[in-house]
Amino acid sequence: MIGQLPDLHRCSMISAMCTFSENPVVERLSHIVGARYVLTGADANPWSHDWSGTITWTPLAVVRPANTRVVSKIVKLANLNKLPVVPVSGNTGLTKGTTAEGAIMVSLDRMSAIRDIRPDGRTAVVEAGVILSRLHEAAAEHDLIFPLTFGARGSAMIGGAISTNAGGSNVLRYGNTRDLCLGLEVVLPNGEIMNLMSALHKDNSGYDLRHLLIGAEGTLGIITAAVLKLRPKPKAYATAMVAVASVDQAVHLLNRLQSETGGAVEAFEYMPRSFIEAHLKRFPEARAPFDDMYDVNILVEVGALAPRDAMPNPDGSIPITMHLETVLAGSFEKGDVLDAVVAQNDTQRAEMWARREAAAEVSRLRDPIVDNDIAVPVDKMQALLERINKRTQALDPGMQNISVAHLGDGNLHFAGWPETLDPEIHRAIQDAVEEEVIALGGSFSAEHGIGLSKLPAMSRRKDPAALAAMRAIKQALDPNNIMNPGKVIPAL
Amino acid sequence: MIGQLPDLHRCSMISAMCTFSENPVVERLSHIVGARYVLTGADANPWSHDWSGTITWTPLAVVRPANTRVVSKIVKLANLNKLPVVPVSGNTGLTKGTTAEGAIMVSLDRMSAIRDIRPDGRTAVVEAGVILSRLHEAAAEHDLIFPLTFGARGSAMIGGAISTNAGGSNVLRYGNTRDLCLGLEVVLPNGEIMNLMSALHKDNSGYDLRHLLIGAEGTLGIITAAVLKLRPKPKAYATAMVAVASVDQAVHLLNRLQSETGGAVEAFEYMPRSFIEAHLKRFPEARAPFDDMYDVNILVEVGALAPRDAMPNPDGSIPITMHLETVLAGSFEKGDVLDAVVAQNDTQRAEMWARREAAAEVSRLRDPIVDNDIAVPVDKMQALLERINKRTQALDPGMQNISVAHLGDGNLHFAGWPETLDPEIHRAIQDAVEEEVIALGGSFSAEHGIGLSKLPAMSRRKDPAALAAMRAIKQALDPNNIMNPGKVIPAL
Known part of the structure; x- marks a missing residue:
């Protein structure tokens, strides 16, 4: 049974101090998920920071559901009690998308079944917690590939890759994650399970909710499973x-x-x-x-x-x-x-x-770092690099540039070690980079997503009509603003 | 100036009887668009029926705007006065998506500029009223192709192709329309212009509104321009x-x-x-x-x-x-x-x-016809054909099957001339076809869309959580339900 808990808000405000048995939500969660899969206090530490370890938070609890029905129950409980829910899989994101102060963190790591591989149909049916490199290995057994790949493939999971529309090194030939995803299963903010697990190449049955969920960074629901395209392995x-x-x-x-x-x-x-x-x-x-x-x-x-x-x-x-x-x-x-x-x-x-x-490890050689994930049309990359160089030279002549780029996609991972420690100058460098990107018809966010890191850019750079439409959609699908609140859509 | 017209509802109810000068909305439209581009009565006849001529309607007026700003003003006027707006381009659709009784029909035919072709970037910037075969010719001059093609390419326009996520014969290699569309310009139901005219291969800046609009059949806004992918012409x-x-x-x-x-x-x-x-x-x-x-x-x-x-x-x-x-x-x-x-x-x-x-012409040899545009995984097509044959034989042993299929996409254009004239049997055949499609993990709508024709199937066959989400999105973006009302989303 899922029921509303009257004194919950007070307790969630001081969640860090609540012990397991004191917090009625945590107790309900343990009934839903099983006590050993509800983690609080020190047990939750592995989920209380991002991969770099520089950002930390204290979740109300980390829950590790075994299947989609359990995820549905968790979200229904949270929605009834207007509690924030933050989905997490491999936690390898770069934009602080899994910060979860006081939230129920739903870790998909136990939902790690590769349910089916159909070599003739060239599809894989996988759960959100499948680690990317495991899917690579499973596909290879059939002389097939799942083309999505990037440095963190040994720990990144499918759910996060889809939620962030991850890119990587082979987008040039195979497209972004959204181009590799035929079907989805999603738990919506009201806890309902939406079954879009199609393996079809043509399906025009209403609005494309699959593409809306892909790249929504967990703000519109929790992706629990997917049908993915496999491709023949190059010979x-x-x-x-x-x-x-x-x-x-x-x-x-x-x-x-x-x-x-x-x-x-x-x-x-x-x-x-x-x-x-x-x-x-x-x-x-x-x-x-x-x-x-x-x-x-x-x-x-x-x-x-x-x-x-x-x-x-x-x-x-x-x-x-x-x-x-x-x-x-x-x-x-x-x-x-x-x-x-x-x-x-x-x-x-x-x-x-x-x-x-x-590249990621190299960038951690020195601190601080100013970095940005941006895209321009491929034939504008030289102009972008020249303009950025000119602007950053003027702001910090001693900055050391260690940018790399997926050049074939027009995607620059701008990164530099500034000489100055003045955060105002760092912000000015970021602004300058974004200005030049926008001036060249580019995007202030190429493949890493928005999370918390890029909210200021969303506010200032995104088309206002598009931003208003996103707000309206978020409000319509998640009226209680429980799903990964505060991410992607800047506050008004 | 755009203003609310107090006695409008009464007049639109009897629009067929209003003459040009009597109807205040039509007069306002003529100020916005130019009198010669506002058509009523017999002048609107070319837009008052679908391509087959079997369905007719009487629009309040047909307007032919010259640019996006004018479209924006038209939609603002309509929204203020809660009047239905039906966008139309080539009017070659197959699901009654442009029926427009009493509506303002916005014909995009004058917005027919190919604004730019960038051979190095392999992109074309086009307006919604560009006829598909014209874009084919323009691309060919650069030894490139726009891969989308189908029988109606000589009259179908880009706006409609995008709005319906058109498929056709080359989807197998190049994808559906959505896979060929990098950027969009859209007039939203509130009349605001949303500029998503990106030519980027990576752009993770919030929800993917482009994919939401593609295939929405004009129910979430009017697509006025697009950035399309071109591909090298096979040698x-x-x-x-x-x-x-x-x-x-x-x-x-x-x-x-x-x-x-x-x-x-x-x-x-x-x-x-x-x-x-x-x-x-x-x-x-x-x-x-x-x-x-x-x-x-x-x-x-x-x-x-x-x-x-x-x-x-x-x-x-x-x-x-x-x-x-x-x-x-x-x-x-x-x-x-x-x-x-x-x-x-x-x-x-x-x-x-x-x-x-x-195929379309062949199907008109006899009347009536029972047809359906459906998809299954490619390796399920033989099973589908066998099951459909068995079911239809039982219902109407004399039916003559003239189906064709984009077999590489698993997309069957089921079509048959029934022997019986009993519409109950025709409906039973449709039901049987859809049941077998769903049983094989397929879709009741592959590439032609929903329009009016497939509303019953949407009601009965679409995942309920997905349908509820679509309703919430439609309500959020178009609270006055002016954009192509009654299409795609079945009434509750």
């Missing part, structure tokens, strides 16, 4: 580090590669000289990508889907690698490409990827 | 008619072709023997696809994106055609493929496509 990869004369030249190289291979570029990642240097400082045992240092370094990967592009030629060469080398050689002769190293084996390929995926 | 096509032993064998053939070509299948269309026969009856000058008649006929098209797959071999053969022929030959030897004809030139290719695209 061969060709991977290279390339030094290019400029970012514009890199974009031209990308276009040439796409034409030559018929759109087979899987990843096209930018790292500036300053990042390469910082990486070597953080990982002294690592190798530099080239004998010389260059300003514009690209990690490029091409994947062969057709057998013909992976079948060795009589001389042992692999066609997809030949395509890559041919384009690189042509660009080298023109002077657009300055140097290039093509991976000769999996170890070399892994080394190239390790450098790029160490 | 060669290989097209064939294939007779296959069964629908399941056809699906296996599709999977083999996708593996062999690395996912290059552009279209995979199913036509049963009865459709081929009906086509020959309707077009006596047409040729049959094969010397013999077969039960399962497939139109398959493969497109080469990489130059290597389009470059003639020393013997003059084209690699992409060779891939197709190799797979067909292998399947023929196994007995899965019974016959096949590969198009040798553009004329033969056009002939194959003309047969498939004549």
Whole structure:
């Protein structure tokens, strides 16, 4: 039975001081979820901070439901008592989206079944708590891939990836998470279970609530399960580090590669000289990508889907690698490409990827850091970098830039270590970056989402009519404002 | 100036009898839009029926605004006076989505500018009134394609295609309209202009309102402009008619072709023997696809994106055609493929496509017709066809089946000429079809949308929690229920 608890508000206000048995909500939760899966006090510590450990909070309780029906009961209880609910899965987000002071944290980690993999239909039915790399392994057993991948794949979970519409390194070829998601199961803010678990490629039956929930960061409901697209595993990869004369030249190289291979570029990642240097400082045992240092370094990967592009030629060469080398050689002769190293084996390929995926760790070398996840049209990236450089130089000439970019998607992870410690200057740098992004037709939030971190940008930069529509939708679906309150939608 | 008109409701109730000058709303509209672009009476006739001519209505007026600001003013006026607004572009829909008794019809036909084509960014910025085939031609000038295509492309407009998330024949490779749409400009029900005209591949700045508007069939706002994805034009096509032993064998053939070509299948269309026969009856000058008649006929098209797959071999053969022929030959030897004809030139290719695209005309050979646009997972299509056949045989043994399918998408355009004229039996057939679709995990609405035609199915078949959420969203964004009222969301 779920019932309203009259004196709840008072108790939730002082939740940190309530012991388990004193708090009637926590007691109700233990009836619903099972006492051993309701964590308070020190037991809740693993869920009381973000991955960086720099932000902490004290939830009312952490609950670890075993299935969707239990999630539904939890949310109904919370809604009746107007208590905040914060869903959490891998907790690897970068925008403070899981802060949960005084809230019921619903951890999806026990809902970790890969319910079904249908190789012929190329779909996987998974629960929200499946760790991304586990799904990678399960798909690989069928010679398939789930294309979503990023550095935190060993701990990030599907529920969070969908809730934040995660991006990563293969968006260029396979799209964002929303493009890989056919169906959803969601517990809505009123506790009702919404079943949109379609495995269909065409379904025009009313408003697309699936896409509304994807990327809503838990503010419109809790995603409990999903039907995901799987794709055939490329039969061969060709991977290279390339030094290019400029970012514009890199974009031209990308276009040439796409034409030559018929759109087979899987990843096209930018790292500036300053990042390469910082990486070597953080990982002294690592190798530099080239004998010389260059300003514009690209990690490029091409994947062969057709057998013909992976079948060795009589001389042992692999066609997809030949395509890559041919384009690189042509660009080298023109002077657009300055140097290039093509991976000769999996170890070399892994080394190239390790450098790029160490970006988060490299950024923690120094403190403070000013960073921002932004996007512009691909052909505007050089202009963006130049404008940001000019603006930041004026504000803090000593700032060290360690930005990296998913260049093929026009997505810059701006990051810099400022010389000054003045937080006003840090804010001014952020403002300048956002201004230049907006001026170039870009977005102040590319793939990490809004959470708490980007609320000021949402207030100032988002189209006002769109913001008003989001408020109206949030109010309509969550009138008690219980679902991850205070995130995504700025207060009026 | 836009002002509330006190005696408006009375007048709109008898709008058909109001002359231009008598109706104060129509007079206001003529101030906003220009008198020559406000049509009433006989002038509104072209907008007073659907494409089939079987459904008619009398709008209060048809207005033809020149730009988005004017659309905004029209909607503000309508909202203030709580008058229904029905957007219309090419009016080629199949679910009665533009019926507009007593409504202000907003025709987007004058907003027909292709504002910009950016070949490097592979994007087109277009207004809602651009005819689909005009965009095809404009893209072709840059050796690019806008992949969305279907029979009505010569009159369908972009606004309607986006509003209904149109599908068509190339969804298999390129996705539905929503997958081809990067940005939108929308006039919301309150008349505010929402600018989401992004050309970005990553943009996680709050709820995805773009996807909410796409497919909302004008019930949440009027789409006035869009940023669309363009794709490289395939460098060669290989097209064939294939007779296959069964629908399941056809699906296996599709999977083999996708593996062999690395996912290059552009279209995979199913036509049963009865459709081929009906086509020959309707077009006596047409040729049959094969010397013999077969039960399962497939139109398959493969497109080469990489130059290597389009470059003639020393013997003059084209690699992409060779891939197709190799797979067909292998399947023929196994007995899965019974016959096949590969198009040798553009004329033969056009002939194959003309047969498939004549489906709407063929269906009008006889009256009445029972039809339905439905989807199941691709590997469930044979089961669906068998179950439908069994159910319809029981209800009307004389019914002639002329269904066709976008088989690669699992999308069946069920259509049959019943022998009985009893509308109760027709309804029973529809119910039986929908029951079997739902039982197989399918959708009662694949690509044509809901409009008025599918409201009963929405009521009965859609997940109740999803339906409630749609109602809440509609109420939140359009509290006066002015935007295409009565469509998509069934009355309670």
